[in-house]
Amino acid sequence: MDGKQDDIENIGDDHLDSEKKYKMIAENVSVFYDDVEAVKNVTMKFKERSVTSLIGPSGCGKTTFLRCLNRMHDMTKNARVQGRILLDGEDLYAKDKDPIYHRRKVGMVFQKPNPFPTMSIYDNVAAGLRLNGVKDRRILDEIVEDSLKMAYVWDEVKNNLKKPAIELSGGQQQRLCIARALAIQPEVLLMDEPASALDPIATQKIEETITELAREFTIIIVTHNMQQAVRVSDYTAFMYLGDLIEFNETKKIFTQPKNELTSKYVKGQFG
Amino acid sequence: MSRQIPFSKRRLPTDKIFKISAMVAGSYVLVIIVLIVFQLSSESYPIWQREGLAFLTGSDWNAVEGRESFGAAPYILGTLVTASLAMIIGVPLSIGIAMFISQAPKYLSGPLSILIELLAAVPSIIYGLWGIFVFRQVMLDWVEYPLYEVFGDNVWIFSSAPFGLDIFSASVILAIMIIPTISAVSREIMIAVPQQQKEAAYMLGATKWEMFRLAVFPYAKTGLIGAAILGLGRAVGETMAVTMLIGNATGPSAFPQSLFQPGQTMSSIIANEFIEASPASLHLPALVGVGLILLLVAICINVVAHILVSRMLKVREGAINA
Amino acid sequence: MMSSSQKRAEYRLLFKQNVGGRLVVDKIMMGIVFGCVIAAVIPLGSILIEVFKNGISAISIEFLTQVPGAIGSGEGGIGPAIQGTLIIIGMSSMIGVPIGVMSGIFLAEFGDNRLGRTVRFFNDVFMEFPSIVLGIFAFLVIVLVLGHFSLWAGAFALSLIMFPIVARTTEESLKMVPMTYREAGIALGLKKWVITFRIVLSAAKSGMITGILLSVGRIGGETAPLIMTVLGSSQFFSGVDSPMDALPLRIWRMSLLPYDSAQMQGWGAALVLIIIILAINITVRYYFAKKSKKGNILSKLMGMRKK
Ligand SMILES: Nc1ncnc2c1ncn2[C@@H]1O[C@H](COP(=O)(O)OP(=O)(O)O)[C@@H](O)[C@H]1O
Ligand SMILES: [Mg+2]
Numbered sequence: 001m002d003g004k005q006d007d008i009e010n011i012g013d014d015h016l017d018s019e020k021k022y023k024m025i026a027e028n029v030s031v032f033y034d035d036v037e038a039v040k041n042v043t044m045k046f047k048e049r050s051v052t053s054l055i056g057p058s059g060c061g062k063t064t065f066l067r068c069l070n071r072m073h074d075m076t077k078n079a080r081v082q083g084r085i086l087l088d089g090e091d092l093y094a095k096d097k098d099p100i101y102h103r104r105k106v107g108m109v110f111q112k113p114n115p116f117p118t119m120s121i122y123d124n125v126a127a128g129l130r131l132n133g134v135k136d137r138r139i140l141d142e143i144v145e146d147s148l149k150m151a152y153v154w155d156e157v158k159n160n161l162k163k164p165a166i167e168l169s170g171g172q173q174q175r176l177c178i179a180r181a182l183a184i185q186p187e188v189l190l191m192d193e194p195a196s197a198l199d200p201i202a203t204q205k206i207e208e209t210i211t212e213l214a215r216e217f218t219i220i221i222v223t224h225n226m227q228q229a230v231r232v233s234d235y236t237a238f239m240y241l242g243d244l245i246e247f248n249e250t251k252k253i254f255t256q257p258k259n260e261l262t263s264k265y266v267k268g269q270f271g
Numbered sequence: 272m273s274r275q276i277p278f279s280k281r282r283l284p285t286d287k288i289f290k291i292s293a294m295v296a297g298s299y300v301l302v303i304i305v306l307i308v309f310q311l312s313s314e315s316y317p318i319w320q321r322e323g324l325a326f327l328t329g330s331d332w333n334a335v336e337g338r339e340s341f342g343a344a345p346y347i348l349g350t351l352v353t354a355s356l357a358m359i360i361g362v363p364l365s366i367g368i369a370m371f372i373s374q375a376p377k378y379l380s381g382p383l384s385i386l387i388e389l390l391a392a393v394p395s396i397i398y399g400l401w402g403i404f405v406f407r408q409v410m411l412d413w414v415e416y417p418l419y420e421v422f423g424d425n426v427w428i429f430s431s432a433p434f435g436l437d438i439f440s441a442s443v444i445l446a447i448m449i450i451p452t453i454s455a456v457s458r459e460i461m462i463a464v465p466q467q468q469k470e471a472a473y474m475l476g477a478t479k480w481e482m483f484r485l486a487v488f489p490y491a492k493t494g495l496i497g498a499a500i501l502g503l504g505r506a507v508g509e510t511m512a513v514t515m516l517i518g519n520a521t522g523p524s525a526f527p528q529s530l531f532q533p534g535q536t537m538s539s540i541i542a543n544e545f546i547e548a549s550p551a552s553l554h555l556p557a558l559v560g561v562g563l564i565l566l567l568v569a570i571c572i573n574v575v576a577h578i579l580v581s582r583m584l585k586v587r588e589g590a591i592n593a
Numbered sequence: 594m595m596s597s598s599q600k601r602a603e604y605r606l607l608f609k610q611n612v613g614g615r616l617v618v619d620k621i622m623m624g625i626v627f628g629c630v631i632a633a634v635i636p637l638g639s640i641l642i643e644v645f646k647n648g649i650s651a652i653s654i655e656f657l658t659q660v661p662g663a664i665g666s667g668e669g670g671i672g673p674a675i676q677g678t679l680i681i682i683g684m685s686s687m688i689g690v691p692i693g694v695m696s697g698i699f700l701a702e703f704g705d706n707r708l709g710r711t712v713r714f715f716n717d718v719f720m721e722f723p724s725i726v727l728g729i730f731a732f733l734v735i736v737l738v739l740g741h742f743s744l745w746a747g748a749f750a751l752s753l754i755m756f757p758i759v760a761r762t763t764e765e766s767l768k769m770v771p772m773t774y775r776e777a778g779i780a781l782g783l784k785k786w787v788i789t790f791r792i793v794l795s796a797a798k799s800g801m802i803t804g805i806l807l808s809v810g811r812i813g814g815e816t817a818p819l820i821m822t823v824l825g826s827s828q829f830f831s832g833v834d835s836p837m838d839a840l841p842l843r844i845w846r847m848s849l850l851p852y853d854s855a856q857m858q859g860w861g862a863a864l865v866l867i868i869i870i871l872a873i874n875i876t877v878r879y880y881f882a883k884k885s886k887k888g889n890i891l892s893k894l895m896g897m898r899k900k
Contacts, residue, residue: 075470128476538723550737565726
C-alpha cells in the first residue's frame with residue numbers, strides 16, 4: 001500500500017505531516033458529461049481521520065468530483081470518469097470488482113435529505129444493515145441507536161423510532177441520512193452541501209456532528225459556505241471551472257492563499 | 272364619461288358566452304355518463320323485473336319465446352376468471368418489463384418503450400385474428416396438452432381435454448393485451464421515482480435488485496397497484512379477442528370449471544348475441560342488463576385505479592418537499 | 594457518547610461478507626426481468642410478423658377497391674370496409690373533436706374549481722369505459738329509436754371514445770403554454786376568448802393534433818361498438834343513414850368463415866388496418882417528440898404530469 005502511494009506526485013503537499021496515512025487518493029481524475037469536461041485532471045489525497053472541504057463557485061465541479069469517490073457516476077447515464085481513485089490502495093474503478101464492494105466503505109450524504117419516505121426512522125437506519133445480512137434484532141437495535149447518536153439526532157427521535165421518516169423536519173431528516181450512512185460503518189464519509197437546505201440551528205448541529213465524526217472517519221465535504229469550511233475542516237481544496245486551483249491546510253487557504261483566484265474567492269470577491 | 276354607449280361599441284358578452292359554452296362542453300361527459308347509466312338501467316328494467324336478483328345468480332340462458340329465462344352468473348364469473356388469470360400472468364411480466372426499461376441504457380429503453388406503446392395501439396381485433404390462427408395452435412401444443420397430460424387427472428382446473436378455444440387461451444391473450452398498458456404506466460411510475468432515492472440505495476451498497484426493493488417498490492407501490500388495476504379495467508372490458516378465443520359457451524355449461532373448457536364473458540356474450548336479440552323479447556333487455564353489470568364493474572375498478580394513482584402523486588410530492 | 598473505532602470494527606465483523614452471493618441473486622433477478630421483456634416481445638413481434646406475412650399476399654389493387662365477392666369465393670375486396678372506416682373516422686371526429694377541444698379548454702382555462710375537478714376525474718374514468726357499453730348506448734338511443742342501423746350511430750359511439758382523449762390532451766397542451774402568452778393578450782386588452790382561440794390554441798396546436806391523431810388511432814381499430822351500430826355491409830357508401838362496413842368488422846366476419854381464402858382476406862384487411870394505425874401512431878410519436886419534450890403522452894392521458 002505504501003509503495004503505491006510513493007509514486008504519486010504530491011501536489012500542494014507542504015501541509016503533509018507524515019504520521020497520518022492517506023485513506024483515499026484521487027489521481028488524474030477527469031469527468032465528462034457527454035463531451036463536456038466538468039472535472040479536469042484533479043489529483044488529491046485525503047488523510048485518514050481528517051476533514052477536507054471542497055469549495056468553489058457553483059458549477060465548478062465539486063459535486064461531480066465528490067460523486068467519483070464512491071462511483072455514483074455509474075448511475076448517471078451521460079457521465080464518464082477517467083483516472084484512478086484508490087481507497088486504501090485499492091482501485092475503486094478496477095474492472096473486476098463490482099462497485100458495491102467499495103460503496104459500503106464510502107458513505108455518502110446528499111445535498112437534499114433523501115430518507116426512504118415510506119420507511120420508519122428505524123428502518124431507514126437499518127436498511128443498509130439488513131442488506132449486509134444483519135438480522136439479529138438486538139444487534140440492529142444497538143447499531144441503529146449508536147448511529148443515531150453519532151448523527152446527533154437520537155434524542156429527538158428515540159421515542160418515535162416507528163414514525164415515518166418523512167414526518168421529520170428537514171434538519172432531522174438530514175441527520176437521519178447521516179445516521180443511515182454511518183450505520184454501515186463506512187471508513188470514508190462524503191457530504192455534499194449537507195447543510196445547504198437547513199436553518200442555522202440545524203446547520204450548527206450538523207457541523208457539531210461533523211467535528212465529532214472526524215475523530216473516526218475520513219470526511220470530504222462540499223460546502224459553499226466559507227465560514228463552515230473554516231469551522232469544520234482541516235484541509236480545503238478550491239476548485240474553479242473544473243480545475244483544482246489550490247489544496248492546502250484550511251488556515252493557509254484562508255490566511256495566505258498562494259493563488260490569486262483563491263485569494264479573491266475566499267475574500268468573497270466573486271462566486 | 273358619457274352614459275350613452277354608441278351602438279357600435281355595445282358588445283355581445285362574448286366572454287360570458289365563451290365561458291358558458293366551455294362549461295357545457297366540459298359537463299358533456301357528466302351528462303353522457305348519467306345518460307348511459309340511465310339508459311342501460313331502463314332498457315334492462317324488464318329483465319330485472321322478471322328475474323330479480325336471480326339474474327345475477329342464475330345460469331339459464333334461454334331466449335325461446337314463452338320459456339325465456341336468463342341468468343348472467345356464468346358470464347360474470349367468466350369475466351372475473353379470465354381477467355384475474357390475465358392479471359396473474361400479465362402483472363408480473365409488466366412490472367419486469369418496466370423494471371428493465373426504467374434502468375436500461377437509452378439505446379435500449381427508447382426503442383423498447385416505443386415498441387410497447389405501439390403494441391398498445393394494435394387493435395383488439397388483430398390480437399383476436401392472430402389468436403385464432405396462430406396463437407391457438409401454439410397454446411394447444413406447447414401449454415395446454417402438456418398441462419393436461421401431467422395434471423389432467425388430478426387438478427380439476429386442467430381436467431377437460433383442451434381445444435384451444437377456451438378460458439385459458441382467452442386469459443393468456445388478455446394478459447398479452449394488457450401488458451403494454453400496465454408496463455407503459457409502470458415504467459412512467461418507476462421513472463418518476465426520484466434519482467436521489469435510487470442513489471440513497473446505491474450509496475448503501477445495494478445491488479440493482481436491492482435498489483428496486485429498497486427505493487423503487489416501496490415508493491412506487493401505490494402507483495404500481497393503480498397501474499395494475501387500470502390493466503384490470505381494460506381486461507374486464509376487452510371484447511373482440513376474448514370473443515374470438517373463449518369458445519362461446521352459453522347457459523350452465525359456460526360456468527368456468529376447467530380452464531380448458533369453452534366459456535363466455537360479459538362482453539363476449541354481448542358481442543355474440545346482441546344483433547340477433549329481438550328488441551321485443553327479453554333477450555335484448557337481458558344483454559343490456561349484462562352490459563349494465565359490466566359497466567358498473569368497470570366503473571368501480573377505474574375509480575379505485577384513479578384514486579390510487581393520484582394518491583401516489585401526493586406521496587411523491589410529500590417526499591420531495593418535506 | 595461516541596463509539597470507538599474498536600466497536601465499529603466489531604460491528605463490521607457482524608456483517609455477512611457474502612457480496613458475491615448478493616451479486617448472484619442480482620444477476621438472477623435481472624435475468625428474470627430481461628426474460629419478461631423477451632416473453633412479451635415474442636408474441637407481440639409474432640403478431641406483427643404474421644399480419645405482414647399473411648396480409649401481403651392478399652393485397653392487390655382489386656382487393657383494396659372492390660366490393661366483397663361471394664362468400665368463400667376468395668374474390669372481391671375490402672373497398673367498402675376501407676371507405677367505411679375512413680368515413681366513420683371523419684364523422685366521429687366531426688362530433689368528438691369540437692366537444693373534446695371545448696371540454697379541454699374548460700379544464701385548462703376554467704377548470705380550477707370543484708366542477709373542473711369533477712369533470713377531470715370522470716373524464717378519466719369515462720376514458721376507460723368498456724367500448725362495447727358505448728355501442729349498446731348508441732344502439733339504444735339511435736338505432737332503436739330510428740329503427741335501423743346507421744353510420745351515424747357508429748360515429749356517435751366512436752365519438753364517445755374520442756372526445757375524452759381529445760379533452761385531456763387539449764388540456765395538457767393548453768397548460769403547457771406559458772402564462773406570459775395570456776398575460777401579453779391581457780395587456781393588449783384582448784378578450785379571453787380571443788386570447789384563447791387566437792393565441793393559446795395556436796401555441797398549443799401540436800399537442801392538440803397529437804391528441805386528435807391518437808384518438809383517431811384508437812377508434813380506427815374499434816370493433817365492438819360497431820357491431821350493434823353500423824352493422825356491416827358489402828356495399829359502398831349509400832348515405833349516412835344506412836349500414837356500412839368497416840375494416841375491423843370485415844376482419845371479424847372473414848375470420849369466422851371456414852374458408853382459407855376468406856381467412857387470407859381477413860389477414861389482408863388486418864394488414865391495411867394495422868398500417869393505418871401504426872402510421873398514425875408513428876406520426877404522433879415523431880410529431881410529439883419534435884414539438885414537445887415534456888414527457889410522454891401516455892402519462893398525460895393518465896393525468897400523471899411530471900413535476
Ligand atoms: N448530469 C449532468 N449532465 C450534464 N452536465 C452536468 C450534469 N451534472 C452536472 N453537470 C455540469 O457539470 C458542471 C459541474 O457541476 P457540479 O459538479 O454539480 O457543480 P457544483 O457541485 O460545483 O456546483 C456544471 O457545469 C453542470 O452544469
Ligand atoms: Mg453541487
